[in-house]
Structures are given as structure tokens and as C-alpha cells.
Amino acid sequence: MAVLGAAGRMGSTVVRAVQDAPDLELVAAVDAHEDLSVVVDAGAQVAVDFTVPSATEGNVHALVDAGVHLVVGTTGWDDDSLARVRDHLADRPGVGVLVAPNFALGAVLAMAFAARAARWFESVEVIELHHPDKVDAPSGTARHTASAIAAARAAAALGPLPDATTQSLDGARGADVDGVRVHSVRLRGLVAHEEILLGNAGEQLTIRHDSFDRVSFMPGVLLAVRQVGSRPGLTVGLEQLLDLA
Amino acid sequence: MAVLGAAGRMGSTVVRAVQDAPDLELVAAVDAHEDLSVVVDAGAQVAVDFTVPSATEGNVHALVDAGVHLVVGTTGWDDDSLARVRDHLADRPGVGVLVAPNFALGAVLAMAFAARAARWFESVEVIELHHPDKVDAPSGTARHTASAIAAARAAAALGPLPDATTQSLDGARGADVDGVRVHSVRLRGLVAHEEILLGNAGEQLTIRHDSFDRVSFMPGVLLAVRQVGSRPGLTVGLEQLLDLA
Amino acid sequence: MAVLGAAGRMGSTVVRAVQDAPDLELVAAVDAHEDLSVVVDAGAQVAVDFTVPSATEGNVHALVDAGVHLVVGTTGWDDDSLARVRDHLADRPGVGVLVAPNFALGAVLAMAFAARAARWFESVEVIELHHPDKVDAPSGTARHTASAIAAARAAAALGPLPDATTQSLDGARGADVDGVRVHSVRLRGLVAHEEILLGNAGEQLTIRHDSFDRVSFMPGVLLAVRQVGSRPGLTVGLEQLLDLA
Amino acid sequence: MAVLGAAGRMGSTVVRAVQDAPDLELVAAVDAHEDLSVVVDAGAQVAVDFTVPSATEGNVHALVDAGVHLVVGTTGWDDDSLARVRDHLADRPGVGVLVAPNFALGAVLAMAFAARAARWFESVEVIELHHPDKVDAPSGTARHTASAIAAARAAAALGPLPDATTQSLDGARGADVDGVRVHSVRLRGLVAHEEILLGNAGEQLTIRHDSFDRVSFMPGVLLAVRQVGSRPGLTVGLEQLLDLA
Numbered sequence: 001m002a003v004l005g006a007a008g009r010m011g012s013t014v015v016r017a018v019q020d021a022p023d024l025e026l027v028a029a030v031d032a033h034e035d036l037s038v039v040v041d042a043g044a045q046v047a048v049d050f051t052v053p054s055a056t057e058g059n060v061h062a063l064v065d066a067g068v069h070l071v072v073g074t075t076g077w078d079d080d081s082l083a084r085v086r087d088h089l090a091d092r093p094g095v096g097v098l099v100a101p102n103f104a105l106g107a108v109l110a111m112a113f114a115a116r117a118a119r120w121f122e123s124v125e126v127i128e129l130h131h132p133d134k135v136d137a138p139s140g141t142a143r144h145t146a147s148a149i150a151a152a153r154a155a156a157a158l159g160p161l162p163d164a165t166t167q168s169l170d171g172a173r174g175a176d177v178d179g180v181r182v183h184s185v186r187l188r189g190l191v192a193h194e195e196i197l198l199g200n201a202g203e204q205l206t207i208r209h210d211s212f213d214r215v216s217f218m219p220g221v222l223l224a225v226r227q228v229g230s231r232p233g234l235t236v237g238l239e240q241l242l243d244l245a
Numbered sequence: 246m247a248v249l250g251a252a253g254r255m256g257s258t259v260v261r262a263v264q265d266a267p268d269l270e271l272v273a274a275v276d277a278h279e280d281l282s283v284v285v286d287a288g289a290q291v292a293v294d295f296t297v298p299s300a301t302e303g304n305v306h307a308l309v310d311a312g313v314h315l316v317v318g319t320t321g322w323d324d325d326s327l328a329r330v331r332d333h334l335a336d337r338p339g340v341g342v343l344v345a346p347n348f349a350l351g352a353v354l355a356m357a358f359a360a361r362a363a364r365w366f367e368s369v370e371v372i373e374l375h376h377p378d379k380v381d382a383p384s385g386t387a388r389h390t391a392s393a394i395a396a397a398r399a400a401a402a403l404g405p406l407p408d409a410t411t412q413s414l415d416g417a418r419g420a421d422v423d424g425v426r427v428h429s430v431r432l433r434g435l436v437a438h439e440e441i442l443l444g445n446a447g448e449q450l451t452i453r454h455d456s457f458d459r460v461s462f463m464p465g466v467l468l469a470v471r472q473v474g475s476r477p478g479l480t481v482g483l484e485q486l487l488d489l490a
Numbered sequence: 491m492a493v494l495g496a497a498g499r500m501g502s503t504v505v506r507a508v509q510d511a512p513d514l515e516l517v518a519a520v521d522a523h524e525d526l527s528v529v530v531d532a533g534a535q536v537a538v539d540f541t542v543p544s545a546t547e548g549n550v551h552a553l554v555d556a557g558v559h560l561v562v563g564t565t566g567w568d569d570d571s572l573a574r575v576r577d578h579l580a581d582r583p584g585v586g587v588l589v590a591p592n593f594a595l596g597a598v599l600a601m602a603f604a605a606r607a608a609r610w611f612e613s614v615e616v617i618e619l620h621h622p623d624k625v626d627a628p629s630g631t632a633r634h635t636a637s638a639i640a641a642a643r644a645a646a647a648l649g650p651l652p653d654a655t656t657q658s659l660d661g662a663r664g665a666d667v668d669g670v671r672v673h674s675v676r677l678r679g680l681v682a683h684e685e686i687l688l689g690n691a692g693e694q695l696t697i698r699h700d701s702f703d704r705v706s707f708m709p710g711v712l713l714a715v716r717q718v719g720s721r722p723g724l725t726v727g728l729e730q731l732l733d734l735a
Numbered sequence: 736m737a738v739l740g741a742a743g744r745m746g747s748t749v750v751r752a753v754q755d756a757p758d759l760e761l762v763a764a765v766d767a768h769e770d771l772s773v774v775v776d777a778g779a780q781v782a783v784d785f786t787v788p789s790a791t792e793g794n795v796h797a798l799v800d801a802g803v804h805l806v807v808g809t810t811g812w813d814d815d816s817l818a819r820v821r822d823h824l825a826d827r828p829g830v831g832v833l834v835a836p837n838f839a840l841g842a843v844l845a846m847a848f849a850a851r852a853a854r855w856f857e858s859v860e861v862i863e864l865h866h867p868d869k870v871d872a873p874s875g876t877a878r879h880t881a882s883a884i885a886a887a888r889a890a891a892a893l894g895p896l897p898d899a900t901t902q903s904l905d906g907a908r909g910a911d912v913d914g915v916r917v918h919s920v921r922l923r924g925l926v927a928h929e930e931i932l933l934g935n936a937g938e939q940l941t942i943r944h945d946s947f948d949r950v951s952f953m954p955g956v957l958l959a960v961r962q963v964g965s966r967p968g969l970t971v972g973l974e975q976l977l978d979l980a
Binding site: 368378407410 | 860862867868901933
Binding site: 204210 | 350354448459
């Protein structure tokens with residue numbers, strides 16, 4: 001297999017993880033701006049793309065043309081660029097592409113569990129906690145989680161969340177993401193953490209994910225590498241591989 | 246509908262919950278040792294049984310004969326008594342019986358999520374926390390959770406949990422339930438709490454359930470009452486109704 | 491001893507706690523609007539006041555005149571009303587009055603520990619969690635905690651808390667209380683909870699208090715009742731009795 | 736100042752921390768087996784010792800003779816070796832030595848707060864959580880914490896902790912350290928974590944410390960370096976410097 005963006009932080013971590021995996025062989029490690037022909041020439045069956053938003057879509061189309069399966073962790077994909085890949089794959093029936101915004105198994109499971117639990121609880125809120133050098137609040141993961149919870153509540157015809165607050169200091173009740181409150185904590189020493197709190201009269205369910213290091217993404221990347229060849233077409237999100245039913 | 250064991254702690258809580266539910270009508274509240282004929286005479290379609298282990302199986306067979314659906318929360322059921330109900334229901338094709346050891350939605354979800362997550366993590370342990378008047382350790386819920394986790398790991402062909410401990414004070418590493426470590430905390434002020442910790446290199450997933458009051462069982466009981474009539478045969482466990490797929 | 495406001499929720503809980511304490515004798519239980527002469531006539535040495543803001547200051551001055559020690563948990567005291575009691579006690583040298591906004595030992599300790607720890611950490615934030623019927627956010631306890639933390643940081647000449655946020659949804663970063671961020675979660679099933687998170691590079695200290703029931707105030711009330719007679723003058727805050735040095 | 740054991744994991748982290756501190760100057764970095772004369776020749780006023788148990792006591796006596804203040808983080812000190820240093824310092828009245836088993840401010844504060852809170856709670860238990868490569872259970876920190884809690888309870892004449900357990904799987908209730916239950920969790924992904932749970936009827940106080948990285952020891956080491964010169968004699972434990980009163 002091949003790694004694109006092999007000199008980057010995520011890419012180099014993937015290179016080491018592949019080298020440590022006895023069932024995988026690394027045949028090409030390509031820096032972000034090198035030519036992709038090396039991937040095909042080396043005979044790679046699967047490529048992992050952790051490059052940059054401006055390069056990733058071009059990489060995918062080029063390697064799909066060459067019959068190489070792809071696992072894509074680069075950010076910047078939207079509905080339009082995903083649709084173009086889906087169309088392209090319709091003409092290449094044996095090729096599989098998996099695009100996922102998050103490869104940490106625990107984070108993906110936390111989000112999936114929160115969405116499934118949401119319809120059974122009267123209340124739900126999200127707290128995300130990160131290091132204080134982060135520039136955006138809430139985190140993308142927390143926004144996705146809150147949106148998925150809101151969609152699950154809407155599908156179950158649940159009404160607005162109970163909240164009797166009438167006197168509030170500005171900001172105390174957090175940000176409103178599709179009607180779900182999200183609180184962003186910034187604390188030196190933390191990395192990336194998310195907590196979903198669900199409550200009914202007399203009980204609470206808490207789902208928490210702690211990410212301490214980017215090595216936590218490797219089991220998810222390797223899982224995708226091993227499965228993408230047997231999943232033709234476009235797959236979006238690692239949760240599709242996790243057999244949660 | 247009818248409540249059996251209506252004078253008990255759980256039964257009386259169910260009586261109040263049914264009275265507060267606009268779509269349900271209570272037609273009979275039967276104490277543990279009263280005659281069941283009142284249930285049939287009152288025209289109940291569904292009965293909830295929170296009686297005692299010595300009475301519950303007899304109640305179920307008598308009401309199945311009368312064509313009444315049952316939701317059973319009484320403890321003491323085993324594989325043999327469940328098999329006898331399943332056989333009986335084979336002769337009464339329209340009747341449904343649901344037996345569940347736990348009606349707290351959050352506790353049931355916590356256990357289901359832990360079992361589904363277990364195969365994706367290298368490590369897992371269970372901590373349960375209760376008031377210090379509890380006589381058994383670990384709790385039944387924690388034992389069930391650990392067994393379900395162990396079964397999921399075995400199904401995924403995972404090996405023993407990593408543990409380099411060579412010097413240990415007796416008891417420090419908890420109890421061994423099917424190879425999964427379970428720790429029992431007893432603390433004044435607590436009610437019933439369970440925490441499942443799952444770990445991979447660089448990340449942790451935590452699933453926690455807090456039960457503060459037995460009113461937390463009511464949404465699960467009412468859900469079962471509303472669905473049992475459309476689920477003929479024997480259903481074991483509330484998770485079957487929770488649409489987790 | 492005597493209880494003022496004995497028919498109220500807190501007052502009646504105090505009455506039961508005093509009746510259960512072998513070393514204390516209840517000689518008068520006075521409803522909010524009854525005459526205080528019964529306290530003096532009954533020979534009470536100590537009175538506990540859980541009445542209403544409009545009555546409490548009058549009660550205190552009347553009983554100080556009668557030489558009765560007081561433990562006051564009624565809200566509504568400010569610097570001016572406290573100063574008037576202090577002045578009055580200067581003329582009654584043997585009499586003690588303790589006014590405290592919170593009698594939960596754990597809550598008082600959490601706040602005291604957070605203030606003492608604050609100067610040793612680069613980051614600190616406060617999360618408070620309550621049931622969704624609460625009308626104000628943040629809670630008074632959380633505001634006091636944040637102010638005490640801010641004062642401790644200022645005394646240690648620490649600068650502003652690190653926070654690189656440049657893009658934020660409105661409210662995500664919580665309320666600003668003297669420069670300390672406070673987040674208010676509202677969730678069905680909760681009672682009253684507070685968490686203080688302190689962070690340095692590579693480590694986190696978390697102090698959390700959970701209040702499940704107003705019986706948690708009783709050990710603090712009884713402690714104050716037993717000590718107030720040997721602490722002449724005005725004492726503000728239960729932490730003064732807790733021997734934290 | 737000088738660092739002894741400068742090539743070790745802790746020593747090299749101290750070297751970097753000193754180099755980053757504008758008010759401190761590193762004049763000697765000595766490997767574990769080099770001659771100490773370089774420390775004196777370089778004019779160091781303070782030395783930090785992170786060497787090995789077999790060397791540390793000799794280092795301390797040699798540098799005390801030379802009038803150098805010492806901050807010692809090496810393990811292996813006991814009452815006898817500490818007494819020998821105290822005796823030696825009686826003859827060198829201007830010299831200060833600080834020996835501490837733990838330099839993580841948060842861990843030291845957690846232990847100090849737990850000991851101070853213990854007398855006010857009916858129940859207390861300790862949970863420590865580490866990576867699964869750790870060979871001993873419970874951790875030394877958890878044992879010290881439990882012992883300090885037990886001493887505080889004894890000093891307050893509190894009786895045994897409430898525990899009605901009569902049926903238990905072996906190990907479920909944890910290890911007994913001076914009558915306090917300690918539970919050891921081992922989980923991939925964790926580093927070093929400790930949680931002290933204290934409970935009364937209706938309330939819980941939780942104090943938790945998370946150590947993610949050995950950089951968390953540096954603020955404590957630098958604090959000791961800056962203060963040891965003005966604390967003649969022997970000081971045991973970083974908490975002596977933390978102004979907790």
C-alpha cells in the first residue's frame with residue numbers, strides 16, 4: 001500500500017503504523033507534492049491520503065482511474081466533492097473509496113452511541129474540552145455530535161429541550177447547535193475530549209471520549225485500509241465499518 | 246392494564262406512572278397475594294408483574310392462558326423458567342411476554358453500547374458504585390455487563406486483556422468476571438452507578454450510567470407496556486425494543 | 491435549641507436532624523411568622539434560622555438581644571446587613587452568630603480547595619450542572635467559586651487565562667465571571683453539581699461536588715450548632731469551622 | 736544551578752525546563768556516574784538530584800558538605816536515610832535540602848485536599864488508573880493517599896468505613912490500605928490518574944488528578960529550586976511549599 005502526505009504529522013504516523021503491521025506492506029511513501037505515478041508504479045492496491053484540502057480530490061480521481069482503493073482522512077470534503085467521487089466510482093465498479101472526518105474509533109463510537117441514545121432521553125447537552133491554543137469553538141466533532149443528536153430527536157418527534165432559564169449571564173448556557181447546547185472548555189494540559197450528557201428523571205447516561213495522542217487514529221486507519229478493497233463505491237464515515245447493528 | 250404487586254415499592258411506582266400516562270388506563274391494581282381473576286374480570290389487555298420470585302412464573306402462565314400480555318420485572322428468572330414460558334406461548338400465538346432484569350433505559354443502553362464497543366478496544370474494565378448498605382459485590386448489572394463484554398471479545402477473537410501486574414495487594418485489581426476486571430465501590434450518598442472504561446493507545450471511551458431514583462425505571466416499563474401487545478412470543482431484555490441498529 | 495422556619499423545607503429537615511442527634515435537644519420549633527418569645531421562654535441557647543430574607547435580619551437582632559446564639563442559612567444577607575450584626579455583637583461579647591450561604595460540607599470544601607489550588611495552575615474553568623427547572627445561570631455557588639478563584643489568581647499576580655479562541659459560536663466559551671469561564675448545564679435527573687477543572691502542561695486537577703438531597707446540609711448545620719456558642723462575634727461561611735489549615 | 740542524573744528521563748526534562756526558565760542558569764549537567772566536583776567547581780548554588788536510589792544519599796551528603804542546596808526527586812528514601820540528612824544539616828545551618836516523592840503540583844494538592852476533607856465524610860475510597868505495563872498495584876501514590884486519609888480519620892476518632900458486603904467475588908471490594916479501599920484499574924491509553932471519592936448522605940466530593948506527561952513535574956521542581964535556598968534544614972514533601980493554610 002501507499003501513503004500520500006507521508007511527510008506530514010498524520011502521514012508519518014500512518015507510515016510507522018503500516019510498518020508495524022505484519023499483514024500490510026508499504027510500497028510507496030509520497031510527499032504532498034510528489035507525482036502520484038510512483039503509487040501505481042509500485043503496485044499499491046490501497047492508498048491512504050492525509051494531504052491538504054487543495055490536493056486531496058485530485059489525488060482521489062487520479063488513483064480511482066488507476067484502480068487503486070483509497071482511504072481519505074484529509075479535511076475539506078463537502079457534499080459536492082463527495083458527489084463527484086461517487087459519480088466517478090459508478091464507472092469503476094470494483095474500486096472503493098472511504099472518506100472519514102475522524103479515525104479515532106472511540107470518537108466515532110461516542111458520536112454513534114449518542115445519536116442512538118438521544119431519542120430515549122428528555123435532556124441532552126454536549127461538553128467539549130481542548131487545549132487553549134485551539135482557535136475555534138465549539139470543535140467540529142462537537143458540532144457534528146450535536147447535529148446528529150438533534151436529527152435523532154427530530155426523527156422521534158421530541159420537542160425542545162427543557163430549560164427554565166430566565167436570568168442568565170451572557171454565554172452561561174453555551175452555544176446553540178440545532179437546539180442542543182454545546183459548551184467549550186479550554187484548559188492547558190488537555191488534548192481533545194468530548195462528553196455527551198443525557199438525562200431522564202432519576203437517571204443520567206454519560207458518554208465520554210478522551211483523545212490523548214494521534215496514535216489513537218491508527219487502528220481506525222488500518223481497519224479502513226484492510227476493508228476498503230471489499231467495499232466498492234463511496235463510503236463516508238468510519239462508523240459504516242464498525243458493525244454497530 | 247393491570248399492575249401485579251401493586252403494594253410493593255416498584256409496583257406502587259408503576260401504579261402512579263400509569264395513572265399519569267394519558268394513553269394508559271389502570272383497571273386493576275393487585276397486591277402480591279390477591280387472586281388474579283380480577284385482572285381478567287377487569288378486562289386488562291396488559292399486566293405488569295413486580296411481585297416476588299416465588300409467584301411470578303405462576304402469574305405469567307395463568308395470564309398467558311387468559312390471553313393477557315405481560316411485562317415482567319420480577320427477579321429470579323432463569324433459562325429453564327424462560328423456556329417454559331416460550332413453550333407455553335407457542336400454543337398462544339397472539340400473546341406477548343417481555344421479561345427484563347432492568348428497566349432503566351440508560352442502564353440498558355450503557356450495557357448494549359459497552360458490548361458493541363468492546364471488540365474495538367485493547368483494554369476494558371468495569372467500575373460499579375453503590376451505597377454501603379448493599380450486601381453483594383459486584384452488582385448483578387456489573388456482572389452482566391462484564392460477561393457481555395467478554396462474549397463480544399471472544400466473538401472477535403481478542404486475547405486476554407493486557408496486564409503486567411506482578412506485585413499486588415490482595416484485591417487491588419478487582420474481581421475477575423469472565424476475564425474482565427470489575428471494581429466495586431461502596432460510598433454513602435450513592436444510589437447505583439456503573440462505569441465502563443475502554444482504552445486503546447492514545448484514547449479512552451467511557452460509558453457511565455447513574456441511577457438516582459426508581460422513577461428512572463418508569464419510561465422503560467411504559468415503553469414495554471405499549472409495545473408488548475405487538476410483539477407476540479417471549480422477549481428477553483428491554484434492549485430488544487430500543488431500535489439500536 | 492430552637493428552629494425558626496420549622497415548617498419550611500429546610501427547617502423541617504433541620505427539625506428531624508436535631509431530633510436524631512443524641513447530644514442536641516429541640517425545645518422550640520417556630521414557624522416563619524410566629525412570635526420569637528417562645529424561643530427565649532423555652533430556654534434555647536442556640537437557634538437555627540431558615541426563614542425568609544425579609545424576616546431573618548430582624549430575627550437575628552431580636553435573639554442576639556436575648557443572648558441566644560444563631561446559625562443562619564436564610565439567603566439575602568449582604569455586606570450592610572452583616573455589618574449591622576457585627577456592630578450589634580460588639581455590644582454582646584458572649585454571643586455568636588454564624589451566617590453561611592451553603593451548609594453542604596462537600597460544596598464548601600470544593601470551593602475552598604479550588605481557591606487554594608488556583609494559583610498553582612495556568613488554566614481553570616468551572617462547570618455547574620443542575621435540573622432544567624432552575625431559572626438562573628450560572629448558579630450562585632458557581633459564581634462565588636469563580637470569584638474566589640479570580641481573587642486567588644490576582645493575589646498571586648497571575649495574568650489572564652490562556653485562550654486562543656478567535657472563531658466562536660455565541661455562548662460556546664461560557665459566561666465570564668471575573669475573567670473565569672463558567673458553563674451551566676441543565677439536565678433532567680440532576681440536582682446540583684459543580685466541577686472545577688484546573689490544568690497545567692501535562693496534568694489536570696478536577697474537584698467535583700454532587701448534591702443529591704438536602705439532607706447533605708445537615709452535618710454542616712449540626713456542626714455549626716455545636717460550635718457557634720464557643721465562637722463569639724460574627725462568623726461568615728462554614729469554611730471557618732472546617733480546620734483547613 | 737546543577738542537574739544530577741542529567742541523561743535520565745526526568746533529569747533531561749529538568750535540564751530543558753531550566754534552560755527555558757529566564758531566572759535560572761544551568762551551570763552543570765552531570766550524568767549519574769560522573770564526579771560531583773564539577774557542580775562545586777561550576778559554582779552551583781542549587782542542585783537537582785534525579786539519579787538512582789544507590790547514589791542519591793551519597794550525592795546529598797557530599798553537596799551539603801560543599802554548601803550546595805538540594806532538591807531531590809530520586810526514590811528510595813526512608814526514615815533512616817532522611818534522619819541522617821537531618822543530622823548532617825544540623826551542622827550546616829545555612830543549607831536546605833528538599834526531598835519529595837512527587838513533584839506534580841496537582842497530585843500533591845489532590846493528596847493534601849483528600850487528607851483534609853477525610854474527617855468530614857462518612858465514606859471514602861480511592862481509585863487509581865494506570866497503563867497496563869505497570870507492575871505494581873496499587874500505585875505508591877494511591878497507597879500514600881489512603882494512608883494519609885486513614886490517619887486523618889483516626890485523628891478525628893472516626894470509626895471503620897460503612898460496608899455491608901457479605902457476598903463478594905474475590906477482589907471486588909479492592910485492596911485494604913489501613914482500612915481504606917483502593918481499586919487499581921489498568922487500561923491501555925492511560926498514563927497515571929488518581930481519584931478520591933468521599934461520600935455523605937446526599938452528597939459526594941470527588942478529587943481527581945490526571946498526569947499525562949512528565950512535563951507536569953517541572954513547575955514543582957522549579958518551585959522547589961527557587962525556594963530551597965531560603966528553607967534551611969530538611970523539608971520532606973512539596974506540599975510544605977504550597978501555602979495551603
